[in-house]
Amino acid sequence: MKYDFKQVEPKWQKKWEEAGVFHAQDISDKPKYYNLVEFPYPSGAGMHVGHIKAYSGLEVVSRKRRMQGYNVMFPIGFDAYGLPTENYAIKTGTHPRIVTDRNIEKFTSQLKRVGFSFDWSRVVDTTEESYYRWTQWIFLKMMDHGLVFRDTALVNYCPSCKVVLSNEDSQGGKCDICHSDIVQKSKAVWYLRITEYADKFLEGLETVDYLPNVKQQQVNWIGRSTGAFVNFSLKEIDEKLRIYTTRPDTLFGVTFMVIAPEHPIIEANRDRIRNIDALDAYKEECAKKTEFERTQLVKDKTGVCIDGLTAINPVSGKEIPIYISDYVMMGYGTGAIMAVPAHDERDWAFAKKFGIDIIEVIKGGNIAEGAYTGDGEMVNSDFLNGYTNKKDSIARMLEQLEAEGIGEKGVQYKMKDWAFNRQRYWGEPIPIVHCPHCGIVGVPYEELPLRLPAVENFEPGEGGESPLAKIESFVNCKCPKCGGDAKRETDTMPQWAGSSWYFLRYIDPHNDKALADPEKLKYWLPVDWYNGGMEHVTRHMIYSRFWHKFLYDLGIVPTSEPYAKRTAQGLILGPDGDKMSKSKGNVVDPNDVVDVYGADVLRTYVLFMGDYASAAPWNESSMKGCKRFLDRIGDLVDMISDQSDPKLESAFHKTVKKVSLDIEELKFNTAIASMMDLLNKIYDAGSLTREQLSMLIRIVSPFAPHLAEEMWTDIGGEGFCSLAKWPEWDEAKTVDSTVEVAVQVNGKLRATIALPLNCPKDEAIATAKADPRVAAFVDGKTVIKEISVPNKIVNIVVK
């Protein structure tokens, strides 16, 4: 039976949609299963086959779960705010709303052509008012709970575009838009206090089933370290310089201090510092350095000694100089460090360059050659001398610091608070009003959504201001508190806002009273399985865990973690082995593949091409193998007979077992391979029973659902194959009565013999020795050892 996929595939897609086959039931007696895939950013380029691979994994799991009797939710939506759309709008003068709608339409049609079993009644679009109203609502809740604050910080600024850029948009120190050099600029920005949840993120990781490397990356990203804060006294000034260190026990080796160029102590003591001009000049130089230069010049330390401020080592009482240098960051710890040149590579390089004393306090290295960062006995350290265990010496020093009131235990995180604004048009307006009397006031909840006003010019303003700043009717408003004249915040939320809670909205997408109904949230949460790209493991995953945990603390969601399980798929590379990109011209459009081969072949191929989690290059001729496979499956309808080869029966049960288990581990390539293997066996046998074919159709259906439905109809199956019962295997039938056992002599394969299942050891060895091919190597020699692993191998060791 060769069928015309061009006619058959749309036919079944229509039937599925009309019957609502893939609609999740809100509340049901069936067990629920919530599969989540990362919703796409609807770019103008449309989807490429990488999206198809990303969705095909849980698509197969979802289809299998439905057939196993679960009430499955497998939703899709669009993460539609973002720079590319806005840049396109600037270039062409088309409103981002129009561009977005057009792109969503294109993505939708592409996804539907592939026959994904998404619940299309639950589509969310982050740029719709009914959605971003709740994004703003959650933001205001965070503000109510003290998680929103404003601070002045260094930001990436493109002097050419006059735009503040995120780190993601300024990689390599170049502007993503015009490729000119980025400078660091001081600007007031909004922050979400995500660090408040740092320990909760770490604790939560113990309770979820994420891939080990996913967990590891999150742990590294959070970067928890324990150590101590120490307050250094300053000579002649009643002020302390506070530092953070992980090795307080090296305090006796401190010979100087370094503070970040932006450290406030400089401004506070301007008149006391005699070389303030030199410091200012250095500071300016640092601001000009691009990210690229800063990372390239790691080895070559620069800095200026502060003339006029001197610190005192709190344990030795020695006077030590203070430097400013850009190797100390304002954003980590306190923006100041105690330098221990003998045991820190950066401090060592700095001390060498500036001729500062280097005092050894841990024995074991040669500090004339370089810093020693290993363990060893403490020396030159007064009461710590003789300690050899790091833990003990740190504990002893902490005790001392706390007793004298000059320091205490402390914890630091690499993770920083979340800079939560962009000077851009195409994003959620931040619902805040600046009132000259009341200060910062949140927009009242009943006024949400705070609508994004229509504008004609989307270009950012001078000095990196949002395009919204030019809309007077938007900017000027009344203070919600006092009613006086006030101005609206004109920045918008960053790209990552809308995606931080979309999985909650799927549960109740049309609710206009709440972000979702509590009963429904209780039924559906947590997401049972979330699959996506490794690139989202730190940012998006942490951000959304943050929002979810916050909502949990408020009692809005019933689980402390949003995702019970997280896996990741590998990229599809271009046919040339490079990452697919428009500029390289190696992008494969799924529409082109569907046109020529059909959706079933595309779906099967993206899962067959290699290990699901690894990257693999696109290879069109290899895809032809999948087409052959499906064509040959289709032909089986003509091979039905009342009798079939008895050997096939166990092959069927083995295959059903393998496919069932492999799907659970995302091992689709071997699942498909085992079905191909079975198919070869069927062709060898020449016929199969209707019942066997029914089984095969059902296990093929998650991969090639259109073909499966068509064949299901042909063999008189009831209802939709997509909702038919997933076949079960009979474990007893997956084992053969005789097994092939390899026989080795001295570890080298000499023969294979057929033995009954679970043949006793003695018998197996005797049979093996009787084989002439084995006897040739054994006869006339002394047998030293005989090993027999049941059903696997016999090894005879001779001399």
Next chain:
RNA sequence: GCGGGUAUGGCGGAAUUGGCAGACGCGCUAGAUUCAGGUUCUAGUGGGGGCAACUUCGUGGAGGUUCAAGUCCUCUUACCCGCACCA
């Protein structure tokens, strides 16, 4: 620099977790079908040697443990990903 990972035929990749390396697919070779291209079918296909049965070498490299190593241990090389002056 830190963290994670990978390395198996001409190619993508398998290998029940220490037990017959190369499943499955692509490609290739020969043959059949075809006016021809494509399709389809049959047989073969890791390297060396041999007409053949067979034999020998073989999982980035060097050692080691074991009756037995792609798999475990030590050292080493190359590449990929994430973070990066994190005190």
